Amino acid sequence: MITFKVIKKSRKSKARLGVLKTPHGTVQTPAFVPVATQAAVKAMTSEDVLRTNTQMLITNTFHLHIRPGEKTVKAAGGIQKFMNLPKPFMTDSGGFQVFSLGFGKDFGMGKMLKNKSAEQITTGQQPKLLKISERGVLFRAYTDGREMFLGPKESIRIQEALGADIILAFDECTSPIADHEYTKRSMERTHRWADVCLREKKSRQALYGIVQGGKFKDLRIASAKFIGSRPFDGFAIGGEFGDDKKIMTKMLRWVMQELPEEKPRHLLGIGYLEDMPKIIAEGVDTFDCIVPTHYARRGVAFTSVGELNMMNTKFLNDRKPLDPKCGCEVCANGYTRSYITHLLKAREITPLRLLTFHNLFFFNQYVASLRDAVRRGKL
RNA sequence: GGGCGCUUCGCAUAGCGGCAAUUGCAUCUGGCUGUAGACCAGACGUCUUUAUGACUACGGGGGUUCGAGUCCCUCAGCGCCCA
Numbered sequence: 001m002i003t004f005k006v007i008k009k010s011r012k013s014k015a016r017l018g019v020l021k022t023p024h025g026t027v028q029t030p031a032f033v034p035v036a037t038q039a040a041v042k043a044m045t046s047e048d049v050l051r052t053n054t055q056m057l058i059t060n061t062f063h064l065h066i067r068p069g070e071k072t073v074k075a076a077g078g079i080q081k082f083m084n085l086p087k088p089f090m091t092d093s094g095g096f097q098v099f100s101l102g103f104g105k106d107f108g109m110g111k112m113l114k115n116k117s118a119e120q121i122t123t124g125q126q127p128k129l130l131k132i133s134e135r136g137v138l139f140r141a142y143t144d145g146r147e148m149f150l151g152p153k154e155s156i157r158i159q160e161a162l163g164a165d166i167i168l169a170f171d172e173c174t175s176p177i178a179d180h181e182y183t184k185r186s187m188e189r190t191h192r193w194a195d196v197c198l199r200e201k202k203s204r205q206a207l208y209g210i211v212q213g214g215k216f217k218d219l220r221i222a223s224a225k226f227i228g229s230r231p232f233d234g235f236a237i238g239g240e241f242g243d244d245k246k247i248m249t250k251m252l253r254w255v256m257q258e259l260p261e262e263k264p265r266h267l268l269g270i271g272y273l274e275d276m277p278k279i280i281a282e283g284v285d286t287f288d289c290i291v292p293t294h295y296a297r298r299g300v301a302f303t304s305v306g307e308l309n310m311m312n313t314k315f316l317n318d319r320k321p322l323d324p325k326c327g328c329e330v331c332a333n334g335y336t337r338s339y340i341t342h343l344l345k346a347r348e349i350t351p352l353r354l355l356t357f358h359n360l361f362f363f364n365q366y367v368a369s370l371r372d373a374v375r376r377g378k379l
Numbered sequence: 380g381g382g383c384g385c386u387u388c389g390c391a392u393a394g395c396g397g398c399a400a401u402u403g404c405a406u407c408u409g410g411c412u413g414u415a416g417a418c419c420a421g422a423c424g425u426c427u428u429u430a431u432g433a434c435u436a437c438g439g440g441g442g443u444u445c446g447a448g449u450c451c452c453u454c455a456g457c458g459c460c461c462a
Contacts, residue, residue: 037414058413066415096413105415112412142415173413210413238413269413290414297417298410313406344417345405352417 002165002206002233004264004285008375013281014256015374020056020264020285022088022165022206024080027055029264030280030374032271032367033090033288034360038063039073039083041360042293043352046085051329052360053368056165057087058288061158062094062150066141070161078163089164090288093155093197095171095190095210095238096269098137102127103175111269113176113243121178123185132172134189152196160203166266168236169197171210173268176240183214191226198230206233208266211255215242220251224258234264237284241270245278252282273302273366280370281379292359297352299344302362308337310355315341328361330354 001023008017018029034041034049036059041049049057059079064070076082079089103121104110106128131138136151150158155170171190174183190212201207209232213219227235237255241248248270259265264285271279271289279287292302299311303323308315310322319338321331335354343351373379 033413035414042414043417060413063415090413092413097415100413101415108419110410110412114410168413171413236413241412266413272412275412287413289412291412294411294414294418299417347417349417 001204002264004234004262006262010281010374010379011377013379014283015280015379016283016285017371017374018264018285020088022056024086024088024165025055027088027286028371029285030276030367030371031055031286032276032363033058033266033286034293034363035059035288035290036083037290038067039079041356042297043349043356044293044360046083048353048357049085049360050087052357053364054360055088055364056090056286057085058090058092059083059162059164060092060094060097061155061162062092062097062139064091064162065094065150065158066143066148070158074161074163080163088166090166090208090266091159091162091164091168092268093159093168093170093210094137094150095155095168096173097139097150098130098132098171099173099175101139101142102130102132102137103178105129107175107177109176111173111176111240113240119177121175121182123179123181125182134192136170136193137172152193153200156197156200156207160201160205164205166206166208166234167201169194169207169209169232171212171238174212174214174239176215176243178214178240180214180216180219183212183216184219187212187214187219187223191223194227194230194232198232208232208234208236208264210236210238210268211259212239213255214240215247215251217250217254220254221258224255228259232263234266235259236266236268238268245275248275249278249282252279252284256283271363273363276367276370277373277379280374292363293356296355296359299351299355300359301340301355302359310337310341310351311344312341316345322355322358323362326358326362326365328358328365330358330361 003021006016006018020027033056036057073082139148141148152170159167172186194209209227211223211227213223267284267287301308301322304325315337319336340351
């Protein structure tokens, strides 16, 4: 079980400070949640992760079900023991993969709509590689092509075996190009799945419901009302978030009003640095994002002066740390931009760890500064 | 002294009469928000009214041809072999 306590509410915004207690430790919220999809924060050891001040992690039902299988993780004593990382964990239900391996893949887009597409997804349409039905989703494993069925029952059963502190209801993350009708029907199915998840769960793990509804105000509100009325331990907000940041803020406003104040709220998959003050100001308590880890492996360092593309030759003779103002062990212990750029160009694997470490530390540090801003009444 | 071979966009390569010309690396740019992806995409001779456009280009010079990076002659540089 978890407990959540709001210890301070901002007067300037809907931001709040909270304490989330889980069987594997306490999380000071708002908190950033790094992503460990395949039971690894890519490029990092578990000890590394601890030293980045990470408070909680999220790993993935779909991927761990495919490989190594939840039985292996359960036999190891649960996700924390398996990973040798004694921290609070969430598991994503596999609902994002319904999108990312489905319509997301078909149309080559993420859940943020970047360029206006003429194409629309409408009722009855199915992704090329998946079959979505009332009971759940028929996937094909990318490892060996075998069929794999994942619905609310299966997802809960797998998540119970994985043993995270917080598990998520199985949902369909809808595409930004889904029309109102498709989004509505998908949302209603996600609601029915939410009730199945509540019924199926036997463990003492916390279960979060997931709000869908796409970019449509009526649907977002309906979804938040429905999910918010159910006895979940917390709430996650999923799905697409429009094509600009103003819409995201509006959407959060629609949704937050409908969710019980005393329970924790997790925003799924959002977390560019510039997003953080905005989402925290709307009352988000935790949020996960692949950006610091994913971008690290593309050679990007997040710093107090913006993003640096460390692949760029101009850094080859720059002997400053990634960020002179950063206190992380990469920056403070003498690793230079010059060295990291050299290693990246040489296609070594070491810089991927150095950048991931720095980025995670930097993200956590930034969120800590935002918690402090809320504490001091500045946010 | 003689013989043979090589010289193409930063480097390395392809090309064997219709070519602004292949591929790799490098370089630069763009993308990535509940991670299949240490990834993907684009540009890479110059100019402009960005086009089934102009100009300049495959070591230098000359020639054959409607047309030459491609064939011939010659010069230069590099390499190998025989003296």
